[in-house]
Amino acid sequence: MRDEEIAAIRELALFASMDEKNFDELVQGSYLQIFPPGLQLISEGDPADFLHIVIEGCVELVATANKRETTLFMIEPVKTFILAAVLKDDVYLMSARTAIRSRILLVPADAVRQVMAKDGEFALGMLHELANYYRVSVRTLKNQKLRTGVERLANYLITLDTLQGASGVCKLPHDKRTLASYLGMTPENLSRAFGTLAQYGVEVSGRKISLSNLEDLTVLAKPEKLIDG
Amino acid sequence: MRDEEIAAIRELALFASMDEKNFDELVQGSYLQIFPPGLQLISEGDPADFLHIVIEGCVELVATANKRETTLFMIEPVKTFILAAVLKDDVYLMSARTAIRSRILLVPADAVRQVMAKDGEFALGMLHELANYYRVSVRTLKNQKLRTGVERLANYLITLDTLQGASGVCKLPHDKRTLASYLGMTPENLSRAFGTLAQYGVEVSGRKISLSNLEDLTVLAKPEKLIDG
DNA sequence: TCATAAAATTGATAAAAGTCAAGCTCTTGA
DNA sequence: TCAAGAGCTTGACTTTTATCAATTTTATGA
CATH class of the missing domain: 1.10.10.10 (Winged helix-like DNA-binding domain superfamily/Winged helix DNA-binding domain)
Incomplete structure (x- = not known):
């Protein structure tokens, strides 16, 4: 990853106030990758290996049942996705695929959990990110049911x-x-x-x-x- | 609140590993109250003053729009509710009312935020609680749409x-x-x-x-x- | 125990949403 | 430039869901 990209990521609310050393630890094991449109990044039911962050592009979170498929959320830069699965070290509840060509940062899940446990600022950042997602999900549910x-x-x-x-x-x-x-x-x-x-x-x-x-x-x-x- | 009740609350995953002093700080400002069935505890749109914890009974989270109403979640003991609004110091997205006679612990929102900022273990507990809720919400959305x-x-x-x-x-x-x-x-x-x-x-x-x-x-x-x- | 109200069911009808098939329109690449 | 295919639209029809009204059932308190 280039230095300017690392600097840009550092600015994100999620990482902004965390310890420099811990940030480095997170970034070191991470990959920044470019994916073509329509590429399946994650399959629902798979274990959560990486926290994903959309740097550029757009990602669609979809779910399947009954041979039906539905789009639950569209994730735009700069946002994480599938945070909850990473946090709980559990399987993904949704699949993810690129809607357009996208640059995505992949942060190893165990590194996220480790740093979270020792860096309170990072944990608080995650808490806010997750609270935002929860509220989006509730709004979506209201929209759908009402x-x-x-x-x-x-x-x-x-x-x-x-x-x-x-x-x-x-x-x-x-x-x-x-x-x-x-x-x-x-x-x-x-x-x-x-x-x-x-x-x-x-x-x-x-x-x-x-x-x-x-x-x-x-x-x-x-x-x-x-x-x- | 009685000592045995405090002890019971202390056992909850959310509080279990936090610092004793911080726990006391949280509990000191809290109220444990009994509410009759059908009582409105929270109105959507109101600012989040208290984190609520159902100790006994059952609470219904509902939302309204278009003169329609829908029940989004049923909260059973021992669970928190409206955590995200407290965390973000924002308004509630849902109303809450008791489904049956219920005992509920009311923890002042600012105390929750203060303790969260200084007690990493408590922040991690909140993170897990919130991750659970997010996943419940996603499951509910899938259920509804598919x-x-x-x-x-x-x-x-x-x-x-x-x-x-x-x-x-x-x-x-x-x-x-x-x-x-x-x-x-x-x-x-x-x-x-x-x-x-x-x-x-x-x-x-x-x-x-x-x-x-x-x-x-x-x-x-x-x-x-x-x-x- | 009974009177009353609330909850639940049933029928008739209407609205909302899905399915299937056909046709149209826009890319997009040879 | 045009042909192929994907995306979108339209029509006919079915299924699902909601609405309104009338009963029946159940719960509740005097």
Whole structure:
């Protein structure tokens, strides 16, 4: 790993206040790797060997059962994933694959656990990271259990537009297939949901979305601080 | 609080290996209270003042949006709840109410954060507790997104029977209303789901359930280690 | 023990979501 | 530039789930 990359990682909230020596110990055994899109990084049920950190790109966390698959989370830089499995020295509950070409830092799980036990600052960093993930997971669960598909899409679009500058024009960051899976519906249903939203000023052209009637859309979506942030 | 109660709490994995002095500091500001059933302990959106620990009884974590309500988790002794909000010094994402008469220990949030910062063992205990919750939340999300209502009920019954001794006879721990909400369906639908399961050997009489054909039920339910544990 | 309320069930209907099949549209690489 | 394939959309239909209304059952306290 190059020095400038190490320095960038050091800045992350997770590592920022930990001891220099412990940081070195963590980084020494780590690998920084570039993966092509669509590559399976982790399979659910496997033991947790490495803590993963997305430095660049995007990773999709998916789960399977009943011959069905669903996308649970999309992980963007700079974030860890599968922290809980590493921490508990247990198997992964989700699979992970790159959504696009991605640079990922692999930190050996036993090193993470060892350093955590002796560096309180690092343990606190992990605690905060994990607390964030727990809350994201609870929000996702609320979104899924309390809203219909159309409502989930409407809120997703409002949030997306806000993140991209609230200009009323935004761009989907993923495949519609992936988006459908993330929103908990089939691709066919996503198409129809976009159709339903047309009367609320949502125009779709490929991945480009324009929201020309945010008031009506918001009335339909009923965004909630405790779900959408 | 009585000495024997303090001793019992001290035994919890969360507190077991922490420093005596720090433990005393935590306990000193805490209250142990008994609440009647159906009492609202926490409202979603409120700032996190206390870490709650269910010593006896049962607490339901619910969330609301769109004039709908859903039960996200049932917390049984001896477990903490709303740890993440306390940790992040943020608002609660869920409301909490007692399902039955319950004894609950209330630990001031700022004390928790202070002790956590200076006692590494306690921080590690919190980390494990939180990792457990995160994983429960992910399992719940998988259950919700990958299964139909009937499948969720079937798996719930198989797990319940296993927990209660795998005798093929078990007892629902909650109202059917509450169970329906927990399983992500309406009470009417729960009734019909029980009806559907009759042909798989599920007999219902009030809260008493008997499973006379576990093989067929299991074929339908397709339990998964990574969802049902 | 009975009256009352709450909980649970059942039926009828509607809405939401999934499935299957066909066709369209956009890449993308030869 | 075009052909192939993947991604997306649309239509017809089925399944799943919710809603509303009416009963029945169960629990509870006077």
